[in-house]
Amino acid sequence: MNTLRRASGIMRIKEVYIFKLLLMAAVTVCATSNSVEDNPIDSKDQCNAFCFNTLKPLLDNAMETKKKIENCEVSIQDRDEKLQKLQKQLVASEMNASIFNQIENIFNEKIKYKDKLIAALEEKSGSDQNEIDSIKRQLDANTEALKVLKTQLASLNSTVSLHNFNAKQQHEKLVQVKAMNCVPFENSTAIHDIDVAGFGKVSVLCDGQTAGPGWTVVQRRFDGSVDFYRNWFEYREGFGSLTGEFFLGLEILYHMTKSLPYELYIQLVDFQNVSRHARYDSFLIGSEDEQYMLKSLGTYSGNAGNALRYNLYDSFTTYDQDHDGWTSGNCAEWYSSGWWYNLYGNSNLNGKYFYDEVNNEKSIWWYNWKGYHALKSVQMMIRPKYTSI
């Protein structure tokens, strides 16, 4: 804008200058006109020549000046246009610069924020590292404490093991001293030594699984490996093998059932592997002088039937010692067994072993369940009626 005003001022100065030149020319003409009026004939030609010679250069000069001025004006106009363009470009540049500055400011702010963030992160990292170091120290301390405890625990375990070993030995000694039956051996199904009052030491098979703990097995049949058609002596002393089939012996039974109230548990299994049992809660037999009489059975319970009840108070009979109620014959011989008989028997667990379910009075049978049909396996067990287990 200053440039435009400056250009406009120059134009006015030039116009005034031209006007002054024209005025001087006019004054000069007027000053010479008096001599023309003094001589009217030659005044017109003289004036024309004078004016022409005087004004012509001035006019030419004025015209030339005017053209120059017009050219200047055109040039100035071009410059103005260029100036406007430059101004527009300047404005645009200034706007760009402003935007750039704003972006730069934002960028600087971002840089500052990033620096703060990094500083904060570094501080936090340092804090975390301190915390990790602290935890690590605690872990190390705990590990050391754990090692100490582990050592102490190993020592304690060793001591406890020693105590357990000693206690076990003492327990076994006590059991060996006190075992009069399988009760101390609880759930065992193994062979143990017991000491029967009035009889002495004897090995017996225990069954702590079939009907609960502590039962002493007195008879077992399951494979026909042992002949049960035996004489009186053999039934008195017992026969067979504790690892297979056997009869424990009437003399042992007498002394055991005499020393304490005993229960009797009889398990029966047929050839379809169906299992039933008969339980008597007061089992007692007499002495040899009483022919090992079945003196007591107590109350029956079970699902095989109360077959043995029929022979309560009957004596034991073998083929060589007939104590039954059949005057004209021997039930043991008839039934191929050794058992408690009267006129006949209602059970025959010491009969001949058959390998299928034959209907035979000489076989192993329990009349109240399957009549005279042979059973696959049987087992007789006794246990004190009053026991803590």
Ligand SMILES: [Ca+2]
């Ligand atoms: Ca007889």
